[in-house]
Amino acid sequence: MSATHAFDVVVIGAGLAGFRAALRSAALGSRVAVIERMPDFGGSSILAGGFFAFAGTDLQHSRSIKDTDELLRQDLLELGHGANDPALVEAYVKYQLEEYKYIVGLGTHFMELQPSSGHSVPRGHRADPKQLMSILDAQARAEKNITFFYSTRAQRLEKAANGSRINTVVTHGTAGEVNFEARQGIVLCSGGFSRAKDLLQVFAPHVRRSVPAGGLGNEGDGLKMAWEHGAAFADLGYVNGTFGTYPYPEADELPAVIFPVYRGGICVNKQAKRFMSESKSYKSLGEAVLLQESGIAFQIFDQKIMDQAVADVPSYNFRAIEAKGRIPKADTIAELAGKLDIPAHTLADTLGLYNRDVASGVDSHFGRTNLSHTFGNLAAIDTAPYYGFPSTAMLSTTYGGLRVNAGMQVLNIWGDPIPGLFAAGEIMGGLHGESYMTGSALGKALIFGRIAGESAAAA
Numbered sequence: 001m002s003a004t005h006a007f008d009v010v011v012i013g014a015g016l017a018g019f020r021a022a023l024r025s026a027a028l029g030s031r032v033a034v035i036e037r038m039p040d041f042g043g044s045s046i047l048a049g050g051f052f053a054f055a056g057t058d059l060q061h062s063r064s065i066k067d068t069d070e071l072l073r074q075d076l077l078e079l080g081h082g083a084n085d086p087a088l089v090e091a092y093v094k095y096q097l098e099e100y101k102y103i104v105g106l107g108t109h110f111m112e113l114q115p116s117s118g119h120s121v122p123r124g125h126r127a128d129p130k131q132l133m134s135i136l137d138a139q140a141r142a143e144k145n146i147t148f149f150y151s152t153r154a155q156r157l158e159k160a161a162n163g164s165r166i167n168t169v170v171t172h173g174t175a176g177e178v179n180f181e182a183r184q185g186i187v188l189c190s191g192g193f194s195r196a197k198d199l200l201q202v203f204a205p206h207v208r209r210s211v212p213a214g215g216l217g218n219e220g221d222g223l224k225m226a227w228e229h230g231a232a233f234a235d236l237g238y239v240n241g242t243f244g245t246y247p248y249p250e251a252d253e254l255p256a257v258i259f260p261v262y263r264g265g266i267c268v269n270k271q272a273k274r275f276m277s278e279s280k281s282y283k284s285l286g287e288a289v290l291l292q293e294s295g296i297a298f299q300i301f302d303q304k305i306m307d308q309a310v311a312d313v314p315s316y317n318f319r320a321i322e323a324k325g326r327i328p329k330a331d332t333i334a335e336l337a338g339k340l341d342i343p344a345h346t347l348a349d350t351l352g353l354y355n356r357d358v359a360s361g362v363d364s365h366f367g368r369t370n371l372s373h374t375f376g377n378l379a380a381i382d383t384a385p386y387y388g389f390p391s392t393a394m395l396s397t398t399y400g401g402l403r404v405n406a407g408m409q410v411l412n413i414w415g416d417p418i419p420g421l422f423a424a425g426e427i428m429g430g431l432h433g434e435s436y437m438t439g440s441a442l443g444k445a446l447i448f449g450r451i452a453g454e455s456a457a458a459a
């Protein structure tokens with residue numbers, strides 16, 4: 001016979017969404033179990049670049065950046081191309097500033113503000129995810145209402161004997177098979193499926209050439225568990241890799257991305273031709289690069305852009321990648337083309353046309369108007385030495401997942417809530433729609449984790 005533990009709320013997954021859900025439920029008086037299949041907390045959250053999409057913060061004010069809820073809402077909807085669920089966008093916008101203040105109040109230090117993919121104004125608030133997760137871990141450990149169960153893998157969800165709602169998580173771990181009964185609610189925070197070959201094959205075969213980068217436990221267990229109970233999915237058709245990673249990582253290397261394109265570089269394929277506007281989201285670039293020969297492109301840039309490298313922002317720390325010998329450098333375009341093994345004449349033509357277009361103010365090929373999204377002015381790439389970084393897409397995040405309502409209740413395929421079941425973070429879809437704003441994945445783990453914790457505690 002399996003042992004049974006009874007709690008008010010059972011949270012599956014000890015990433016950012018799980019921590020936030022647990023802390024919120026516990027603060028509202030619920031006794032909470034957090035079940036994590038790995039021996040330690042973190043998931044993808046602790047591996048992240050640390051960017052959060054917040055608007056109207058004191059940090060932005062201090063830099064005279066005018067950002068508002070309205071602008072954030074507009075950007076999210078514009079990026080989603082009408083495929084995002086407006087109720088989820090609204091929920092994000094409503095709580096984002098409160099959640100920013102909450103984690104700042106706990107001691108989270110936001111180091112830097114960066115404009116990035118999908119931002120009309122610099123909105124990428126960067127924290128150290130290790131610091132943030134350690135702070136939340138300490139908070140949770142100090143909370144008498146929260147108990148952690150590590151190395152414990154949730155396997156199935158079961159309904160109460162009277163069939164009224166899902167109330168049990170069947171787990172397997174070092175203590176053997178253990179059932180966790182939830183009097184109020186079960187919150188799925190088990191992250192995405194970037195490590196699940198079987199689910200990727202079904203939902204996102206187009207990303208099979210990308211470099212895997214998500215948390216090692218992110219095999220889509222929660223999706224399967226909810227699926228068994230009729231859960232509906234959202235946004236799964238839009239899973240894309242993140243552009244900008246080196247295609248030939250060492251074994252066990254944690255892939256990193258860099259974006260010289262968002263400082264004014266261009267992107268060319270093996271034929272030395274541009275293939276889209278480089279100011280698009282890195283998800284769109286990720287999708288496009290995998291369609292190029294060998295799934296590879298080259299970010300081409302010059303010394304002016306290299307001089308904008310930022311040492312403590314990984315995605316702009318071009319020097320760190322250069323130091324690894326991964327960014328060939330040359331005094332002429334022809335020499336650079338030789339080092340990248342792409343046609344020199346075509347690269348010269350591509351750059352020549354691009355620079356003329358920048359001077360005339362019209363990108364005649366792809367209509368690029370800004371550095372990233374609608375931010376920043378284009379400049380000619382004309383200052384030697386020149387650089388080229390071979391880039392492909394990494395699969396860090398799967399974005400789409402369970403369909404939920406604004407209270408984070410998981411919905412079935414008919415649009416009705418599945419009683420007893422909530423979800424937050426990367427396991428759920430609906431916020432992003434077709435594309436993705438930098439910082440909105442960590443943002444949604446935090447914000448929707450809070451809402452899910454609140455809803456479960458009220459159930």
Ligand SMILES: Cc1cc2nc3c(=O)[nH]c(=O)nc-3n(C[C@H](O)[C@H](O)[C@H](O)COP(=O)(O)OP(=O)(O)OC[C@H]3O[C@@H](n4cnc5c(N)ncnc54)[C@H](O)[C@@H]3O)c2cc1C
Binds near residue numbers: 018035037053221
């Ligand atoms: C390299 C990288 C860089 C990124 N950079 C950014 C960024 O800068 N900004 C941004 O917004 N987003 C970024 N992301 C995405 C973002 O980190 C994630 O979407 C977010 O952290 C997901 O949080 P989560 O709590 O939902 O899931 P996770 O943090 O992945 O946590 C899920 C947890 O559930 C556990 N779990 C899974 N299955 C089970 C099971 N059956 N039983 C028990 N536990 C289970 C996992 O082991 C994991 O610990 C990045 C991701 C990566 C990988």
